[in-house]
Amino acid sequence: MGVGISFLIGLKAAALFLLFAFLRSRGFGLLCLPFLYASLVSLLVSLASHPSINLPLLLGKSPDGSFPVWSVLIFGPYLYFVRAFSAIRRLRSGEAPYTEICEGVYVGGWPSSLDKLPPGDPAIVDCTCELPRRPELRGHAYFCVPTWDTRSPGPGEIESAVKWACRKRAQNKPVFIHCAYGHGRSVAVSCALLVALGVAEDWKNAERIIKERRPYIRMNGLHRKALEEWSKHRLSAPKKTGF
Numbered sequence: 001m002g003v004g005i006s007f008l009i010g011l012k013a014a015a016l017f018l019l020f021a022f023l024r025s026r027g028f029g030l031l032c033l034p035f036l037y038a039s040l041v042s043l044l045v046s047l048a049s050h051p052s053i054n055l056p057l058l059l060g061k062s063p064d065g066s067f068p069v070w071s072v073l074i075f076g077p078y079l080y081f082v083r084a085f086s087a088i089r090r091l092r093s094g095e096a097p098y099t100e101i102c103e104g105v106y107v108g109g110w111p112s113s114l115d116k117l118p119p120g121d122p123a124i125v126d127c128t129c130e131l132p133r134r135p136e137l138r139g140h141a142y143f144c145v146p147t148w149d150t151r152s153p154g155p156g157e158i159e160s161a162v163k164w165a166c167r168k169r170a171q172n173k174p175v176f177i178h179c180a181y182g183h184g185r186s187v188a189v190s191c192a193l194l195v196a197l198g199v200a201e202d203w204k205n206a207e208r209i210i211k212e213r214r215p216y217i218r219m220n221g222l223h224r225k226a227l228e229e230w231s232k233h234r235l236s237a238p239k240k241t242g243f
Helices: 005-025 033-046 069-092 157-168 185-196 204-215 221-233
Strands: 098-102 104-108 123-126 142-144 175-178
Touching: 005 033, 033 069, 098 142, 098 185, 098 204, 104 185, 123 157, 142 157, 157 175, 157 185, 157 221, 175 185, 185 221, 204 221
Parallel strands: 104 175, 123 142, 123 175
Antiparallel strands: 098 104
16 A cells, blocks of 8 residues: 555545535435544544554454444444455455465465464464454454554564464464455564564565565555564564474
């Protein structure tokens, strides 16, 4: 994605408001109100996802991957728009829902159903703040790092996810790291995990390894900055593996 989510959702807010104004000017008093509400929700998301604010907790996603009722009621126009948009985009792209980067480590998009999940009862690292953990996946070990699309988990969040994933790999359990499409947020965490597992010397080398196997990844400057900070200050001790 060439521009950030705050800009794109800001455009959506403006378009919805213009539609509201048009319908109101034509006398559709009640019909125009949902568009006004959706416009205000989009504006709020646009502000909260701006890098200077970066408040993914606004959507209220719980550590278990669910959304409380208040969040669905307030942010429903955004949450369901994102799910529909993600489904359509992934259907049109034809990209594999997940890719094995090294033995037992997978990166990919949101597992909207069991068939989008890698084999072997994987532990799941969820890097989204806008997509839910599906009920059919409740039996899988789960760790959530809520992050806006086109933004990056912070160095501390990357470290927490890496330590959790390393523990699962030490138990010989596969790990599936996902965001919406498996292109940005999940790749940033995967890069750090490959370094921590001793598969890659540094995150730049890890990015090259992942790109060889999943060509459409595209980390941005925020992802790379977070990885650089993680590498300098919070680097987990590399573990020698047989990979």
